[in-house]
Amino acid sequence: MDESRDGLRGRLIARIIKESDAFEVLYRRLQDAYTRAWNQGLEGAFQGALEELRARPRESVTASDARALLSRMEASLGSKAMRSALKGPVVELVPALYGAGGQEATSSAGVDFRFGQPDKNAAQVLAQGELHWVGNSWNTHTAKLLDKALMDYFERGMTREQLAQRMREDFAGLHERGQHYWTLLADHAATKTREMGRVSGYEQAGIAQVQVRAHLDERTTAICRAMHGRIIPVSRLRGQVDDYVAAVQRRDMEAAKRSWAMHSNDAGLQGVATGDLPANTGSPPYHFRCRTITVAYQGGAPEGEVDRWRRAAQDRRQLTKEEVGQLIERAKGARWGSEEALKKHAAKHGQDMASYNQQAVDRVRKGNRDVYLASQGEEPVAVFDEPYTNKRGTPKHQVTVVSLASQRILTSHTRPVLESKTYDVQPLKQPGRGIQKWLTNLLTAMKKSSTG
Ligand SMILES: [Zn+2]
Numbered sequence: 319m320d321e322s323r324d325g326l327r328g329r330l331i332a333r334i335i336k337e338s339d340a341f342e343v344l345y346r347r348l349q350d351a352y353t354r355a356w357n358q359g360l361e362g363a364f365q366g367a368l369e370e371l372r373a374r375p376r377e378s379v380t381a382s383d384a385r386a387l388l389s390r391m392e393a394s395l396g397s398k399a400m401r402s403a404l405k406g407p408v409v410e411l412v413p414a415l416y417g418a419g420g421q422e423a424t425s426s427a428g429v430d431f432r433f434g435q436p437d438k439n440a441a442q443v444l445a446q447g448e449l450h451w452v453g454n455s456w457n458t459h460t461a462k463l464l465d466k467a468l469m470d471y472f473e474r475g476m477t478r479e480q481l482a483q484r485m486r487e488d489f490a491g492l493h494e495r496g497q498h499y500w501t502l503l504a505d506h507a508a509t510k511t512r513e514m515g516r517v518s519g520y521e522q523a524g525i526a527q528v529q530v531r532a533h534l535d536e537r538t539t540a541i542c543r544a545m546h547g548r549i550i551p552v553s554r555l556r557g558q559v560d561d562y563v564a565a566v567q568r569r570d571m572e573a574a575k576r577s578w579a580m581h582s583n584d585a586g587l588q589g590v591a592t593g594d595l596p597a598n599t600g601s602p603p604y605h606f607r608c609r610t611i612t613v614a615y616q617g618g619a620p621e622g623e624v625d626r627w628r629r630a631a632q633d634r635r636q637l638t639k640e641e642v643g644q645l646i647e648r649a650k651g652a653r654w655g656s657e658e659a660l661k662k663h664a665a666k667h668g669q670d671m672a673s674y675n676q677q678a679v680d681r682v683r684k685g686n687r688d689v690y691l692a693s694q695g696e697e698p699v700a701v702f703d704e705p706y707t708n709k710r711g712t713p714k715h716q717v718t719v720v721s722l723a724s725q726r727i728l729t730s731h732t733r734p735v736l737e738s739k740t741y742d743v744q745p746l747k748q749p750g751r752g753i754q755k756w757l758t759n760l761l762t763a764m765k766k767s768s769t770g
Pocket of ligand 1: 539542604605607608609610
């Protein structure tokens, strides 16, 4: 009996996950299930509370009434009630979301995702874990809200009629707050489960490395900007997934949270090399409502300078001094794309072409500027920066930006901060203040040792 139901469910999942919009469809279903359970629970709680009130003979509400109302509401919204309302949808949808992620990963290699035994086990653990979070919501979230409202009614010395009226009004607000909470929970369950499925899919497809792809726009968070473009070994993501699943399996929800960090800022990771990232920050989601995903990384080991600089920017790896020297040499050969481009930029910055050009070129050549590596799209760019403080005491940057692949000067101007939305990877400071200082130090050291 159970086996045939499992078989049917398996076939259904196999069919759904092959649809190109499988994730969207499944996610919406999960979200609907959560918000429906909440709304029905709330409606039930409200009706239950009214009945409870009617059964009480007193005119005004007492503290014991408030407590009785709360426990009556628990029957509709409590851990047990929500868990049983959501058991069916969660047990069906969590494995499907896992499979959708797996299928997305394997289809990039042209094969179908196989729901193997380890996947079935993981998906089952995740579904049970999800039901655990669902059940927790009463203890950590809802009960407090209701309790506060009910005690407030009691302290105001309301009559039963006033209370019924007041509850009707307040429940509209509760409805909305709950809707927000459950949507967040559904979103988190869906994206996290999908990414775990992806990891398994990458393994099946023999994909060893993935690239982090954030959705870059004005809503992109600092952590996703700090992670965007990085190339991460699948083995590393597997470690994180296994830690998470193991923690969920033993119901250690604190360990589960620790193994998969949800960040509220960039956590200081912008300049941290990929190899040095903490184990709890590998696979998206990196925060609640995260839109970042991973994709199979097809590139091999870097070939040639430009390739190496690209990878260094993506992996936030600092170049060696020798590499910085090579990068500067390359940048020194950079020219404006066309006379037209130079003319436009010079006019925009209110300078004549010759001196504007000279300034840009000089900034690349001279030794007393800082060198940064960034990327614009996939292209590595060098940012040559002369920081200064203007008359009003405001820090400013005079920068010249060079595309390393095309050896073109992209722009040269003054701006308040180095960071810019035009970069996919924000500028990372490279060793030494140019190569000049290093050379000077070296020469001084050599002189010292020869005289000593
Ligand atoms: Zn994000």
